[in-house]
Amino acid sequence: MSEKIKVEVKTIDAERLKKNHMNRQAYEDRINEEISAIIEDKARVLDLGCGNGDLLKMLMDRKDIYGLGIDISTEAVLNCVKKGVSVIQEDIDEGLLQYKDKSYDYVIMTETMQAVQRPDSVLQHIVRIGSKAIVSFPNFAHYSIRFGLFFKGVMPKTSKLPYEWYNTPNIRHLTVKDFKEFCAKHDIKILKEIYLVKNGKRMRRKSMFANFFAEDALFIIQKKQYI
Amino acid sequence: MEKPPGNPQPVVKPQFFTFGGPPNEFILESGQKIGPVTIAYETYGELNKDKTNAILILHALSGDAHVAGYHEGDNKPGWWDLMVGPGKAMDTNKYFVLCSNVLGSCYGSTGPSSVNPKTGKPYGLSFPVVTISDMVKAQKALLDSIGISQLVTVIGGSMGGMQAIEWTLQFPDVPKSAIVIASCAALSDQEIAFDTVGRNAIKADTEWENGEYYGRDKKLKGLAIARMIGHITYLSEEGMAEKFKRRLQSGEKNLSYKIRYEKEVPCTTGSTVFDKDFEREFAVESYLAYQGEKFVKRFDANSYLYITKAMDYYDAAAKWGGGSLKQAMKRTKAEFLLISFTSDMLFSPDQSKAIVEALRVNNKDVSYIEIDSKHGHDAFLLEKKTMNENKILSQAIKNFLLHSRV
Numbered sequence: 001m002s003e004k005i006k007v008e009v010k011t012i013d014a015e016r017l018k019k020n021h022m023n024r025q026a027y028e029d030r031i032n033e034e035i036s037a038i039i040e041d042k043a044r045v046l047d048l049g050c051g052n053g054d055l056l057k058m059l060m061d062r063k064d065i066y067g068l069g070i071d072i073s074t075e076a077v078l079n080c081v082k083k084g085v086s087v088i089q090e091d092i093d094e095g096l097l098q099y100k101d102k103s104y105d106y107v108i109m110t111e112t113m114q115a116v117q118r119p120d121s122v123l124q125h126i127v128r129i130g131s132k133a134i135v136s137f138p139n140f141a142h143y144s145i146r147f148g149l150f151f152k153g154v155m156p157k158t159s160k161l162p163y164e165w166y167n168t169p170n171i172r173h174l175t176v177k178d179f180k181e182f183c184a185k186h187d188i189k190i191l192k193e194i195y196l197v198k199n200g201k202r203m204r205r206k207s208m209f210a211n212f213f214a215e216d217a218l219f220i221i222q223k224k225q226y227i
Numbered sequence: 228m229e230k231p232p233g234n235p236q237p238v239v240k241p242q243f244f245t246f247g248g249p250p251n252e253f254i255l256e257s258g259q260k261i262g263p264v265t266i267a268y269e270t271y272g273e274l275n276k277d278k279t280n281a282i283l284i285l286h287a288l289s290g291d292a293h294v295a296g297y298h299e300g301d302n303k304p305g306w307w308d309l310m311v312g313p314g315k316a317m318d319t320n321k322y323f324v325l326c327s328n329v330l331g332s333c334y335g336s337t338g339p340s341s342v343n344p345k346t347g348k349p350y351g352l353s354f355p356v357v358t359i360s361d362m363v364k365a366q367k368a369l370l371d372s373i374g375i376s377q378l379v380t381v382i383g384g385s386m387g388g389m390q391a392i393e394w395t396l397q398f399p400d401v402p403k404s405a406i407v408i409a410s411c412a413a414l415s416d417q418e419i420a421f422d423t424v425g426r427n428a429i430k431a432d433t434e435w436e437n438g439e440y441y442g443r444d445k446k447l448k449g450l451a452i453a454r455m456i457g458h459i460t461y462l463s464e465e466g467m468a469e470k471f472k473r474r475l476q477s478g479e480k481n482l483s484y485k486i487r488y489e490k491e492v493p494c495t496t497g498s499t500v501f502d503k504d505f506e507r508e509f510a511v512e513s514y515l516a517y518q519g520e521k522f523v524k525r526f527d528a529n530s531y532l533y534i535t536k537a538m539d540y541y542d543a544a545a546k547w548g549g550g551s552l553k554q555a556m557k558r559t560k561a562e563f564l565l566i567s568f569t570s571d572m573l574f575s576p577d578q579s580k581a582i583v584e585a586l587r588v589n590n591k592d593v594s595y596i597e598i599d600s601k602h603g604h605d606a607f608l609l610e611k612k613t614m615n616e617n618k619i620l621s622q623a624i625k626n627f628l629l630h631s632r633v
Contacts, residue, residue: 078626
């Protein structure tokens with residue numbers, strides 16, 4: 001009897017994980033598409049936390065960019081090398097100092113900010129190194145998370161943030177509002193904002209509701225000095 | 228081709244290429260001439276019709292041309308057999324892999340132990356100074372003789388990596404890519420310091436006799452000590468601690484417990500005996516002594532002097548960029564993959580990163596992998612296939628070659 005229950009739990013778990021994964025993939029694809037639409041041909045692009053290099057590869061194929069990725073994971077850099085994507089294995093919390101001002105047309109950091117030690121320092125490097133920067137992150141003020149915390153009283157889990165509090169790589173939770181406040185305070189101009197909801201679809205509601213409804217946010221930002 | 232029983236790779240034979248006979252002697256970077264010059268090399272796989280599928284492997288300080296497969300009668304394969312062969316990282320079904328012994332070495336290529344045709348005696352210290360650049364130039368002569376004008380990649384670790392870098396700078400149109408492992412564009416002062424202690428050990432050895440020891444049965448203790456120092460730098464503190472654990476060589480002795488009253492000189496407390504064993508009491512001492520002795524049997528002391536000096540002299544920035552590595556790297560047309568190991572005290576990750584940075588700011592295609600390892604500089608030549616370092620290294624090379632067109 002108990003075995004049966006266990007098996008059932010397992011199946012549900014596997015299905016949930018699969019669904020989560022598909023959902024995450026949908027987000028990633030959507031974000032990559034959005035970015036691809038923004039980047040100009042032959043741009044110089046630096047991708048921080050580039051993962052398996054899918055975005056850079058796509059931009060190389062579609063936009064003939066000069067791209068470089070940075071990632072700390074060995075598996076990720078091996079996959080980049082396999083795709084012919086230039087990549088440096090490095091910790092973005094430590095390795096950005098030597099990159100010169102405006103040395104890239106775009107610095108991209110998708111779904112990585114929540115995992116860095118010092119997002120403040122990384123963000124300021126990003127807008128310094130890139131003439132423009134593109135960042136995306138999961139919005140921790142999404143209503144499902146708010147309700148989760150409010151009713152259940154435990155750290156909420158979603159398809160975008162599926163980990164337990166003790167093993168999550170997402171150590172810096174932030175919200176759309178937090179990010180906007182940070183930009184205002186640090187002389188960073190937001191040029192464009194894109195909000196994603198379930199399955200990576202673009203949010204149709206007005207952006208004033210974004211902090212409540214957006215699961216994920218993507219911003220094009222620029223250092224005010226560079227404008 | 229006959230295969231030794233149970234050996235997966237065919238028997239390979241060393242080959243020799245001789246050039247630079249008078250009056251067309253090989254001109255060295257120093258301006259001196261030497262000739263004729265013989266270069267020993269081995270090849271694996273087949274060269275394609277257009278001669279565009281060649282990979283050149285560059286060996287380290289004490290290496291030779293025997294990279295893979297087995298020599299007749301040997302039961303030990305070449306030094307990088309893990310990486311070279313059918314289906315391996317450097318797949319000999321696809322690539323024509325070539326490795327030659329460097330100029331100045333003692334494994335079939337012309338070096339201080341070779342006979343000077345003018346005197347009929349070994350060169351010894353009359354052998355001219357050779358540089359990394361000279362080694363590369365000699366390799367180019369070998370490739371020219373085969374008719375190879377394009378290399379898929381040049382690849383090497385340690386001094387081999389220095390040659391790979393030099394290849395992309397001296398002959399930028401030849402290698403399409405370079406794989407530089409645990410290497411640097413110039414040795415640090417600390418590395419030169421280790422080298423000079425080694426050379427001093429060789430020179431202080433009375434049996435070395437100013438380099439004229441050939442033909443006499445000598446046990447060159449100085450060369451053994453040089454190798455011992457070298458070996459310390461090839462390992463890491465952590466790696467050594469794990470391997471030796473302060474163990475004593477003799478299993479019955481233990482520094483803290485064993486009471487040995489039968490010794491003539493018991494220590495005053497009567498609880499422990501301290502020996503006057505200044506040689507190999509600790510396991511690490513014994514290990515180093517063994518490595519030293521083994522090395523003396525296989526390597527030439529004068530070659531050690533010349534090749535370490537060649538490494539010390541090499542400075543890609545000074546040679547090609549007026550002191551600026553960034554300026555130097557403007558020349559290269561190769562796509563780069565650099566790999567370093569976290570615990571490498573000899574060729575540190577920072578030295579690799581300096582090359583990465585010089586390439587990056589020049590908009591060159593460059594990738595860098597830093598492999599987590601406690602095996603120090605030795606990590607690039609670990610023998611076990613299952614070692615994590617080898618898995619990553621092999622995957623990195625394989626993946627990098629995957630998108631290079633033949």
